[in-house]
Amino acid sequence: MPHTPSPATAVIGAGIAGLACARVLHDAGHPVVLFDKGRGPGGRMSSRRLPVAVVELGAQFFSVRDATFRRQVAAWQAAGCAAPWPEALWQVDERGWRRHHDDLERFIGSPRMSAVTRHLAEGLTLIAGTRIERLTGNAGQWWLVDQHGERHGSFARVVISAPTPQAHALVASHDGALATACEAVIQRPCWAAWALFDEPLPALPGVDDNWQAVRLAPGHGSSPLRFVSRNDRKPGRAAQGESLSLLARIDWSQARLEESPETVAEALLDAFQRALPGDLALPRPRSLGAHRWRYAQPDVFATGEAVNQDYRRSASGLALCGDGWRGPRVEDAWLSGHHLGETLAAAIGEQAGETPAG
Numbered sequence: 217m218p219h220t221p222s223p224a225t226a227v228i229g230a231g232i233a234g235l236a237c238a239r240v241l242h243d244a245g246h247p248v249v250l251f252d253k254g255r256g257p258g259g260r261m262s263s264r265r266l267p268v269a270v271v272e273l274g275a276q277f278f279s280v281r282d283a284t285f286r287r288q289v290a291a292w293q294a295a296g297c298a299a300p301w302p303e304a305l306w307q308v309d310e311r312g313w314r315r316h317h318d319d320l321e322r323f324i325g326s327p328r329m330s331a332v333t334r335h336l337a338e339g340l341t342l343i344a345g346t347r348i349e350r351l352t353g354n355a356g357q358w359w360l361v362d363q364h365g366e367r368h369g370s371f372a373r374v375v376i377s378a379p380t381p382q383a384h385a386l387v388a389s390h391d392g393a394l395a396t397a398c399e400a401v402i403q404r405p406c407w408a409a410w411a412l413f414d415e416p417l418p419a420l421p422g423v424d425d426n427w428q429a430v431r432l433a434p435g436h437g438s439s440p441l442r443f444v445s446r447n448d449r450k451p452g453r454a455a456q457g458e459s460l461s462l463l464a465r466i467d468w469s470q471a472r473l474e475e476s477p478e479t480v481a482e483a484l485l486d487a488f489q490r491a492l493p494g495d496l497a498l499p500r501p502r503s504l505g506a507h508r509w510r511y512a513q514p515d516v517f518a519t520g521e522a523v524n525q526d527y528r529r530s531a532s533g534l535a536l537c538g539d540g541w542r543g544p545r546v547e548d549a550w551l552s553g554h555h556l557g558e559t560l561a562a563a564i565g566e567q568a569g570e571t572p573a574g
């Protein structure tokens with residue numbers, strides 16, 4: 217059984233929320249161990265390496281509204297792992313293709329989205345490829361049991377940053393209040409496809425050649441698409457071939473949850489072809505595929521009693537963070553994890569009799 221010095225904190229899930237929480241604890245000098253079922257950190261901010269290109273099938277960019285998150289993004293920019301993108305965002309609606317302008321700041325990980333989560337994970341202990349299937353123990357002394365039946369621990373507290381249905385499975389037999397809170401958050405699915413081309417896309421009449429991404433307005437025909445981005449137009453990727461990420465609408469994805477990835481990818485590429493101005497034909501892709509996110513984004517997220525709190529925490533040492541507790545964006549997930557980390561660090565400091573500096 218792996219030995220972890222107590223009283224450490226376990227964080228299940230190394231997406232942006234779990235990493236933000238672990239980062240605060242680690243930087244305050246508190247031991248923390250992250251677990252993720254994936255091969256590395258990133259979760260819904262991960263990037264996929266295809267033979268000749270890197271594509272994003274999860275978050276396409278992140279926007280900045282909150283001052284604390286803005287400072288964090290500035291630090292990522294200074295470290296070279298984030299850059300503004302897209303700077304040439306287009307929108308398609310019944311009037312056709314138009315350049316979209318607003319005041320929102322948008323960024324992407326550079327040279328790929330996962331650079332941000334890899335940067336956050338630097339120096340942290342992450343046990344990857346480990347799906348936590350259940351928790352045993354009780355207040356102050358928790359063990360995590362993985363897919364091989366191996367126990368990890370003990371831990372004084374456990375943070376669960378997995379999407380709420382997956383968090384529910386872990387807390388249900390231990391904490392009724394946290395389980396009920398998870399049930400109230402609905403995470404919707406999303407199909408995301410990629411198409412990789414050997415030749416450049418045709419020039420689109422009336423559209424700048426350097427278009428980077430396009431949003432398809434809700435109600436634009438019956439298109440299943442909501443967002444398309446050009447991966448070779450992202451910072452640091454000029455050398456890779458032309459490739460598209462094609463994101464489906466949530467309701468369309470929900471209705472096709474059990475379709476094959478091949479069928480879905482064909483349908484999304486076909487929808488993009490139909491959204492092009494004029495009678496242009498796309499070249500035949502050399503590689504086409506799709507990924508299904510069963511829990512892509514909360515469209516009902518936590519409200520109620522704890523409406524001013526973007527995480528949940530119980531006296532038993534269990535806590536929950538992630539986008540479901542705040543909103544459907546990277547920024548929300550980071551803020552949720554960061555705020556929980558600050559609360560836990562302060563509580564651990566108090567228990568240890570530390571006086572806050574200053």
Ligand SMILES: Cc1cc2nc3c(=O)[nH]c(=O)nc-3n(C[C@H](O)[C@H](O)[C@H](O)COP(=O)(O)OP(=O)(O)OC[C@H]3O[C@@H](n4cnc5c(N)ncnc54)[C@H](O)[C@@H]3O)c2cc1C
Nearest residue numbers: 229231232233253259260274275276348378538539545546
């Ligand atoms: C297709 C798509 C497009 C999106 N586009 C945007 C966008 O353009 N802009 C934006 O701001 N946001 C976007 N989002 C939303 C954004 O990606 C998420 O809000 C954010 O990344 C959520 O982070 P998180 O840490 O809360 O969850 P996650 O990233 O899901 O992290 C949870 C982690 O927990 C792990 N895990 C789950 N269960 C277990 C277990 N039992 N044991 C171990 N590990 C476990 C998972 O592997 C995962 O790594 C998009 C999401 C999707 C899916």
